[in-house]
Amino acid sequence: MKKEKGITLIALVITIVVLLILAGVSIAMLTGENGILTQAQNASRETGRANVIEQAQTDIMGKQAESGIISLNRDILEEIFDQYFEKVPNNLDENTLLQTKSEYGNYQILVSEMYKGTLEKFKKAVDISASDYGAVVNGYNVKGVNAWKILYADDSNIYLIADDYINVKDCPGSKNYKIKLPMYSKEYRLSMDDVIKDYQGSVNITDDKIKKLNNDYFNVKKYESEYKNMKEVAYMLDTNVWNVFAQEDAEYVIGGPTIEMLINAYNEKYNGIDYKVQASNETGYKISSDDSTWEDSVIFEEKNPFFSINSDEKL
DSSP states (O other): OHHHHHHHHHHHHHHHHHHHHHHHHHHHHHHSTTOHHHHHHHHHHHHHHHHHHHHHHHHHHHHHHHHTOSSOOHHHHHHHHTTTEESOOTTOOTTOEEEEOGGGOSOEEEGGGTOOSOOOOOOOGGGOOGGGTTOBOTTOOBTTBSOEEEEEEOSSOEEEEESSOOOGGGSOOOSSOOOBOOTTOSSOBOOHHHHGGGOOSGGGOOOHHHHGGGHIIIIISOOOOOSHHHHHHHHHTOHHHHGGGOOTTOSOOOSSOOHHHHHHHHHHHHOOSOOEEEEEETTEEEEESSSSOEESEEEEOSSSSOEEEETTTOO
């Protein structure tokens, strides 16, 4: 009887071991790295990811057919990607990895997987050369401005300028003054006399990065002024006013380039006469082409169209 019971226990143990082995194999087949369940989940995930890519590609091809060109502007691509992805950056390129919105699943997709056209590379400030000055910048669009061009670049910043004048109705007022429609007129008019009532002069310009744009006046000569022209300059350099034209990529916006910025850009762009400017007194700048004769105004004759600057009028 002991012998028979021994054989029975051994057989039971063997049976249990075999069952455990089979169970382990089955579980591994279902849940392992290459298991049936894992493969099913991966297939479902790839299908969802492919659907997002296909939807974006369909929208892109529609825009390409509409415009008749393969290469689309960044702003058009961003508009398409904004439908499917979170926080699409303005400076996207083919290697930008985008995160889908929750309603489209949880996927990360490269721009190159959806868009096969060319994208102009964004440059760093140190990579901008004089040959880039005047180039239109794609993907930076603000109401009231048709296009932006590169005016100038230093070691850390790229400065853009509007391609054309903005409409007076789009011009911002100062802190308290708003543009109004004058009586008996169908046109808007910006009265500088009204605008500058909110400004005392150079005392309103306190930001170091803005002072650097008129470096000789504020930092070297350290002039101060309450004259009308300095009140106008304070308005033009008031970032709180002009930031209505800023997007998330812009650090700040001012009402126009300063004389120092303009001369530096001109000298680099055309590599001709080395014009220089210096703050002559608390009311304005003087300009020279030879370091000896300093004038209140100068006509630039190297390139058409000719234009002139009167440095006594404004900075």
